[in-house]
Amino acid sequence: MNKGMDKLAYKIDYIDGILTFTIDREEKRNAVNDEVMNGFKEIVTTIYENKDVRFLIITGAGAKAFCSGGDLSEFHKLQTEKDAFGMLSKMGTILYEIATLPVPTIALINGTAVGGGCEIATACDFRLVAKDAKCGFIQGTLGITSGWGGGTYLLESGLKQDFALKMLVDSSTYDADKLYEIGWATNIFEGSKEVALENFIQHMRKIHPSVHHAYKEIKLRSWKEKNMFERVMEEIKLCAKLWESDEHIEAVNRFLNKSNK
Template structure:
């Protein structure tokens, strides 16, 4: 199984939903099976009023998520080939971003490419001190394709630092991510303990309060046509996907990593 999810009650009667990518041998890269798992997870929790928080993580300590699995996706040659996968990814991230309950990315390792987009879709990002993250899609001559850059600019500031975060196509340390405002907190040691410590004060507040504040954000995003903007980001990526520059960059990457 390439993913798992569960809903666990807390001692004070709240419930927390957990989704974990379980492909450590592939650095928790997203393939079609993980996409289906995320959709199933979202179907299960979207309308459940008892859930206080949703947590997304990756198996192991090396990677939260290394983005899209090129072994599944590198065969796309044209914009038309790439569009269904990119559009589907953007729809999934939009659903994560607009869940009625707050979401937490528990970043226990590298979050790069689409993995950085996935984490950006969440409301909070708890980043292990050894972890690194970055919008590295530019190294493959494409942009982010699942709406992650749209979410980044919608949620965070300042503009110039965010533009560097995307356009330099490099990875950044946990401390730098905290400085940029992308990381909510940087933790040392056990990820589950860090999550418990982060959630403890918020679990003292009724879930309806958290949901009410979340709805304020989502109303703003809906007014700004966030869904359409994320789909446009996917469309732009699909156009770049069919370029010779992208195909050559992917071939170099696959050759280097054989």
């Protein structure tokens, strides 16, 4: 399974039980496009087909961005609620598949994680955040809500409900110290993200994978009882409705015009 896909929008590496998925679109601040979505789908399949995978790591290329969310330069072409729902539900379903994997999932947040990037990180079991990184659910600044299920994952994450809700309605970024204070960040690190990861999993490595699988099953049983997938899809429907609003279209046009200058 050792492979690097340099020509694609992502890279997949496997070393000693650790499967690492890197969004490799540094020039786009590691924004998610259709190709990245398909890459995420590939790692889900890989983990279920290869029982030797012990951990899934999601990170971004470079040092500036973990993931800036969906690539608006591509997805802005989706004008209607129906079209938006198609894209949002595709990524939302894939993210749910990642969130419900039987192995521990770790977001190795090397830089900014905003919008959908913050949703991806929230859906992971653990979040290791670089000291200078900023993260936030900024979707509200674009006239929409979280569209891949991130709001639902956040409200079920164990954060105090007022902190979680404020993180959503603020629609702004938080620094690493604040993220750790409220309980969103599992750890904060400085320097090498690889060293930070190794330090974090050193004790987990000593435990048999069957134990990890059992604890994940306990967590996911609770999610099933709470109808998590159905709630995620309802969240996506709300975002799709807002997607075709004038407020969203105008906000994205302003963003793209600013980005192109």
